[in-house]
Amino acid sequence: MRVLSLCLLLAACKGEPLGAPWCGDADTGTPAITDAVTWWTDVKPIVDQKCLRCHGADAHAPxxxxxxxxxxxxxxxxxxxxVDKRMPPWLAAQCCTEWFQDFGLTDAERAILVGWIDAGAPEGNMExxxxxxxxxxxxxxxxxxxTMPEPYTPSPPDGTLDENRCFLLDWPVKDEVRITGLAPRPGARDVVxxxxxAAVGEEDVPAIERRDAADDGAGFDCGGGLGEFPTAVPLGGSLLGGDYPRGIGNVVAPGSRILLQIHYSTTSDAPPADQTSLDFRLDATAVDAGSIAIANLGWMVGEGMRVPAGDPDVGFWYEFRPILFTGGKPVDLQGVTPHMHRYASRMRVLAVKPDGATECLLEIPQWDFGWEQPYWFAEPIRFDPEDQLYIECRFDNSAANQPDGGAPRDIAWGENDQDMCAAFLSFTPVAE
Ligand code: HEC
Known part of the structure; x- marks a missing residue:
């Protein structure tokens, strides 16, 4: 499914980035409210719907x-x-398009929470x-x-608090099925x-097993994510999890495995052992989603995506017609998963119509590597064969934005100590 290399055959990225403004640039911050709001009447409904799945008594957040x-x-x-929009961790801008299962706060909800706190957090009346x-x-x-076959105790390299570990899980289903929903159950909530x-095809399994065997303890170190395994199909990346919309499924062939990458973040010297589980919703039939990889192969070689040390805003953009993915037929775009690392500051994906008009498919005003996840559209977005896709990523390689706190150095396309600029669009054929 991941046919990144095909992008090489298409026009390389030249010229100016699209002039269309980033919709999030019009953001004027949290609006003020004048109404009196209370916990019972106004705040609790927002917290219940938008925070509780992660901040409930049994959930993973602290x-x-x-x-x-x-x-x-x-x-x-x-x-x-x-106010900083760090919570809830929903990165996709609502000014771009409407999202399925959007747990981000609207401006009005943000205004209520902030106004309530500024008014002294009144409890109000339970009635x-x-x-x-x-x-x-x-x-x-x-x-x-x-479930992970054995527990793993996070052991970040000396002097660091973070570690990315991959685990290969057997896929026990003997017939071809579709995954139509996925929800993780973190084992040790304090560290996951x-x-x-991702589902990986049989072809990739020997390479993964070699990596696993060469690394002591359960699983193996895998800072770079799943990109190194060509058959990997992303299934989800949100601790929240959920059903996919509109009966869409990801087909999993017998013999596949599940690759689980966990980012452990530890604050204590003696972190607890973790044994995370994944809950799947399965269907024998579903609408199979295809995947369009958006990235420029030119970025992946040499200095194709060089972000000079110290530069606070370097952009890369790429526009192409994804005819090789869609077979030149109209498709319904269903959702998009962004992928960048720690130097990235923002990203957008647009559809560009033949007359130059643009349609926003994803805008992330403030990237956070910790919260990569798929974003499904509230409604499918029709994409015609004449339309082009446009991706633009911006990077901040200034001293203030160094993940390890060290001195800036030149970076390029690469694993976790470098960066990437890619997005994966899920699509379905248009019903005849
Ligand atoms: C998808 C899961 C998720 C949702 C939804 C969520 N949180 Fe969090 N929250 C976390 C996690 C995990 C942490 C721990 C810190 C981290 O990992 O960034 C956290 C940390 C926090 C913190 C303390 C640390 C900080 O960053 O200041 C606050 C306050 C917070 N959340 C508020 C909220 C509120 C308010 C909502 C709803 C409006 C919300 N969160 C929704 C997962 C979530």
Missing amino acids: LTFEIYEQVAAAQALVRDAV EEGESLPPIGGVSRVDLTL HHLIV
Whole structure:
């Protein structure tokens, strides 16, 4: 499915980036509210729907937000995290398009949370409780659970707190099935920061097993993510998990394996052992999604994507007609998964119509490597054979944005100590 190399045959990236503005640039910050808001009437419904799946008593995030006292006690942290848009960790800009299972805050919701805290976090009246929608996320049905074969105790390299570890899980299903939803269950919640799941074809298994055998302990070190395994099909990368929309599935052939990459983040000298599980929703039939890889092969060689040391804003862009992926037929775009590393600052993906008009498919105003995940569109977006795809990534290689706190050095396309600029679009054929 991942046919990155085909991009080489298409026009290389030259000329100017598209003049169309980034929609997030029009953002004027959190609006102020004048209405009196209380926990029971206004704030609890937002927290229930947008925070609880991760900040519930049994969920993985460190703070629990089930009752008034818990949220009130963390109000200063909540205010900062919400104003800075670090929480909820939803990176896709709402000004770009509408999203399925969007757990980001709208401007109005952000204004309510901030206004409530600024007014002294009044509890209000339980009798006036506003209506809460169910928390976003999670699968509607669990058909199969896979668990790491043995526990792993994170052991980041000396002087660091983070480690990326990959685990190969057997796929026990003997017939071809479709994965139609996926929800991770982190084992040691304090250390599992995020994870990425992919299905890998039989061809890649020997190479992965060699990596595994050469590395002591469960799993193996895999800082660079899944890109090095050509048959890997991304299945999901959100701790929240969920059903895929509209009956879409990712087909998994018998003999495939599941590759689980976990980013462990530890703050103690004696981190707990982790044994994470994955819940899958399966269907024998589903609408098979294809995947369009968006990246320029020219970036991947030599200095094709050189980001000079110290430069705070370096951009790369690429426009092409993905005819080799779509067979020259119209397709319905269903969702997009961005992929960049730690120097990246922002990204956008646009469809460009023959008359030059653009349609926003993804805009990430503030990239956060910790929260890579698929973003599904609220409705499919029709993409015609004459349309082009455009990707633009920007990088900050200034002293202020060094992941390891060291001195800036030139970087290029590469594994985790370098960067990447890619996105994977899921699409389905247009029903005849
Ligand atoms: C997808 C899961 C997820 C959702 C949804 C989520 N959080 Fe978090 N949150 C986390 C995790 C995990 C952490 C731990 C710190 C980290 O990993 O960045 C965290 C940390 C925090 C922190 C403390 C650390 C900081 O960054 O300041 C606050 C405050 C917070 N979240 C508030 C919220 C609020 C408020 C909401 C809802 C409006 C929310 N979160 C929704 C996962 C989530």
